[in-house]
Amino acid sequence: MSTKNKRKKSSPIQYIIGLVVCIILVVAGVKSPDALLDFLPFDNKESSPKTSDTIKKDNPGPIEHGKSRFTANELRDSSKGWVEYGRLDKLGRPTTANALIKPNMINTGTSANQSIRPPGFISGLEPHNHSRGHLIGRQLGGTGDKLENLVTLYQNPVNTPFMTKYENLVRKAADEGETIRYRVEPVYNGNEDMPIAVDIEGKGLSKQSTIDFYVTIENKQ
Structure with missing residues (x-):
């Protein structure tokens, strides 16, 4: 099997670095889920739902x-x-x-x-x-x-x-x-x-x- 088709696994250090970056961004006021995902070491970022798709208002207003x-x-x-x-x-x-x-x-x-x-x-x-x-x-x-x-x-x-x-x-x-x-x-x-x-x-x-x-x-x- 060609090594080009193998998915590279993220090391524990990469996960820790990604988590720290997310915390820094939140503290700095970056609220976009897409912006946070760009710094995570995950290969399949599309699996995380967007905020606009998951949060809905139950009351339509007057x-x-x-x-x-x-x-x-x-x-x-x-x-x-x-x-x-x-x-x-x-x-x-x-x-x-x-x-x-x-x-x-x-x-x-x-x-x-x-x-x-x-x-x-x-x-x-x-x-x-x-x-x-x-x-x-x-x-x-x-x-x-x-x-x-x-x-x-x-x-x-x-x-x-x-x-x-x-x-x-x-x-x-x-x-x-x-x-x-x-x-x-x-x-x-x-x-x-x-x-x-x-x-x-x-x-x-x-x-x-x-x-x-x-x-x-x-x-x-």
């Missing part, structure tokens, strides 16, 4: 459906803002929350009461990453002292930054003097305790308002 679905009757203004929470269902799960948000309601809500454990809640620590998620956010006047307004959400990225993004839009409009009709509904799969998603709708009542959205945020890590 799914935008277009404009809100409020009826004309639901958009009637009133002299005062209000927040209403739907009844718990037969499994003790929150069902819906509606609000008419006015400027004087901003930051009048309360933080989630730590003694309340929404259905499905285990812990905010890893690996659970759970939060007592407000349907009507605290900054929009939602209470954290009623189970009817708290569901178990993944803190990241569902509660923040995804839900926070739309709450901030509504808050900004209210800070500028607008009145906004707002609704949040958890979506459940059968008898599961945690919602699989939340639907959020908002619409400003002034003709100049830019607030008019209907989005679904999947409750995934």
Whole structure:
């Protein structure tokens, strides 16, 4: 057999040198797997998968459906803002929350009461990453002292930054003097305790308002 066709085996010293080079590159900030592989004494480098092929996001982010679905009757203004929470269902799960948000309601809500454990809640620590998620956010006047307004959400990225993004839009409009009709509904799969998603709708009542959205945020890590 010709020696040209034999694969040259790497010595232990070559492996150690390659490992040291990799550590140096990582410390120096080189993050490309291909760049690290170039310094390894392996013959078959293609067998190592690329990062872009193996790491995928489970949560696609907010799914935008277009404009809100409020009826004309639901958009009637009133002299005062209000927040209403739907009844718990037969499994003790929150069902819906509606609000008419006015400027004087901003930051009048309360933080989630730590003694309340929404259905499905285990812990905010890893690996659970759970939060007592407000349907009507605290900054929009939602209470954290009623189970009817708290569901178990993944803190990241569902509660923040995804839900926070739309709450901030509504808050900004209210800070500028607008009145906004707002609704949040958890979506459940059968008898599961945690919602699989939340639907959020908002619409400003002034003709100049830019607030008019209907989005679904999947409750995934």
